[in-house]
Amino acid sequence: AEVLGLDPREVNVPVVGGHAGVTILPLLSQVKPSCSFTQEETEYLTSRIQNGGTEVVEAKAGAGSATLSMAYAAVKFADACLRGLRGDAGVVECAFVPSQVTELPFFASRVRLGRNGVEEIYPLGPLNEYERVGLEKAKKELGGSIDKGVSFVKK
Numbered sequence: 760a761e762v763l764g765l766d767p768r769e770v771n772v773p774v775v776g777g778h779a780g781v782t783i784l785p786l787l788s789q790v791k792p793s794c795s796f797t798q799e800e801t802e803y804l805t806s807r808i809q810n811g812g813t814e815v816v817e818a819k820a821g822a823g824s825a826t827l828s829m830a831y832a833a834v835k836f837a838d839a840c841l842r843g844l845r846g847d848a849g850v851v852e853c854a855f856v857p858s859q860v861t862e863l864p865f866f867a868s869r870v871r872l873g874r875n876g877v878e879e880i881y882p883l884g885p886l887n888e889y890e891r892v893g894l895e896k897a898k899k900e901l902g903g904s905i906d907k908g909v910s911f912v913k914k
Contacts, residue, residue, distance in 0.1 A: 762800050765792075774808065774853055775860075775868045775883060776897040777904065783809045784897045788887045801889055843872030856880065861898055865905055 760767040771791045776784040785808045787801055796804065807814075815825040836852055843850040855867040858880050871879040886894060 762796065762804060763794060772808070773869055773884075775866070776894070777867060777901040778855065779904075780809055780900070781893075782897045782901045782904070784890065784893045785809075786883070786886065786890055788890060789884055798889070805889075805893065839872055840876075843876070843878075844874055846874055851881075861894075863898060863902055863905060864909075866901070 760770040763770065769792070773786045773789050774783060775786060776782045785805055787796055787804060811828075812825050815828070816823070836854070839850050839852045850872040851869055852872065853867055854870045854877065855865060856870060856877055857864060858866040858868060860866045860868045860880060860883060868883060869881040870877045871881070883894075
């Protein structure tokens with residue numbers, strides 16, 4: 760929204776992968792409304808999205824995190840879940856779920872929510888070269904994190 764000069768409520772960027780650093784992969788080639796970015800804009804926006812949480816912690820001098828952003832995201836997702844459970848059509852959000860979108864056992868991607876919870880997991884769609892490289896980096900890092908999480912749960 761910042762680069763496009765639009766109201767953030769009007770812009771949707773699918774963000775896939777994971778929840779930290781390089782595992783966060785914004786698919787800027789799929790932004791709605793449709794637009795294109797220069798390589799410089801793509802790198803800038805990707806970095807800002809990947810490091811947004813860190814920026815907040817640094818701005819608060821280590822005295823807090825992006826609690827309002829996390830609360831907003833939780834409410835938005837809870838509302839989407841409730842709309843899906845109610846039977847509303849077309850409820851689509853990004854969620855970290857068991858998935859076959861990649862070879863990893865879990866991955867965050869667009870999902871359709873319905874009366875039975877996650878009813879459909881969408882493929883990533885067409886990726887540009889920058890996103891393909893980012894996806895490989897994300898999968899490498901995310902794979903290690905998933906292994907740690909699965910090991911922890913099995914203890």
